[in-house]
Amino acid sequence: MIAMVTGASSGFGEAISRALVQAGWKVIGTGRRVERLAGLQQELGQAFLPLAFDIQDKEATQAAITGLPMEWAAIDLLVNNAGLALGLAPAHQADMDEWEQMIATNVTGLARISRLVLPGMVARQKGHIVNIGSIAGNYPYPGGNVYGATKAFVKQFSLNLRADLAGTPVRVTNVEPGLCGGTEFSNVRFHGDDAKAAAVYQGVESIQPEDIANTVLWVCQQPAHVNINSIELMPVAQSFGPLTISRR
Numbered sequence: 001m002i003a004m005v006t007g008a009s010s011g012f013g014e015a016i017s018r019a020l021v022q023a024g025w026k027v028i029g030t031g032r033r034v035e036r037l038a039g040l041q042q043e044l045g046q047a048f049l050p051l052a053f054d055i056q057d058k059e060a061t062q063a064a065i066t067g068l069p070m071e072w073a074a075i076d077l078l079v080n081n082a083g084l085a086l087g088l089a090p091a092h093q094a095d096m097d098e099w100e101q102m103i104a105t106n107v108t109g110l111a112r113i114s115r116l117v118l119p120g121m122v123a124r125q126k127g128h129i130v131n132i133g134s135i136a137g138n139y140p141y142p143g144g145n146v147y148g149a150t151k152a153f154v155k156q157f158s159l160n161l162r163a164d165l166a167g168t169p170v171r172v173t174n175v176e177p178g179l180c181g182g183t184e185f186s187n188v189r190f191h192g193d194d195a196k197a198a199a200v201y202q203g204v205e206s207i208q209p210e211d212i213a214n215t216v217l218w219v220c221q222q223p224a225h226v227n228i229n230s231i232e233l234m235p236v237a238q239s240f241g242p243l244t245i246s247r248r
């Protein structure tokens, strides 16, 4: 069984790759940082194939997928995990380039990889796409503007894939995590400001990458006739606040 995990050089993707290899899968792990992928290959051995490319780059993505060695080409499981949030500024002050990078990565990159991998799954009558969405695609929060919108795309794209794949055995799942520590997510969001990133998780027992890896493994291990459409998970310490009202 062959899986492709995008964004395997860090965080969730690294933990998902580890869990899949431990469960007997062969894993193609992608990301931009060659040295991080090489480190994971050293740990996981021949069951892990590093594949470095920028998911924002159309030609590089196409070349990476179509150029896979024959013995790795029949992908059974695609985990669309690569993604990022940049900044937390309100929409009228946000950086336009950061918005475009989030859309290019979380939306365009994810859609492209899916489009490249899906025909093989349908032809082989076998496959599962697991998208990593977010609670940010389900609930708004101040500063979540484009990031949350990209994750809402991932949610609806997942459901629409299910509609298109009706009559095939190919499964699609959207995993929607809340606050998760132990990844580079907040360091990336806050442009390498470690103190600001650490403050997000301070005093909170947040979800860990291994929890997400367990969830991905669980949705894949359900019997072939069961499709988990979506699964949302949060730390117990995270909950909901009231809607705000601005009074004169």
Ligand code: NDP
Binding pocket: 006, 007, 008, 009, 010, 011, 012, 013, 030, 031, 032, 033, 034, 036, 053, 054, 055, 056, 081, 082, 083, 084, 085, 105, 132, 133, 134, 135, 176, 177, 178, 179, 180, 181, 183, 184, 185, 186, 188
């Ligand atoms: P990390 O920053 O630790 O990991 C992100 C991964 O995405 C890295 O491996 C990175 O690899 C890869 N990536 C980012 N941009 C690109 C690109 N242009 N081309 C190729 N790969 C890219 O964050 P997480 O593990 O926390 O996040 C993983 C996913 O989970 C994301 O989609 C995120 O939105 C989502 N998520 C995270 C939550 C959290 O609280 N942590 C909660 C809910 C969802 P590299 O830098 O080597 O390119």
Ligand code: 8X3
Binding pocket: 133, 134, 135, 136, 144, 177, 178, 179, 180
């Ligand atoms: C990451 C969760 O709430 O920081 O997708 O946006 S959140």
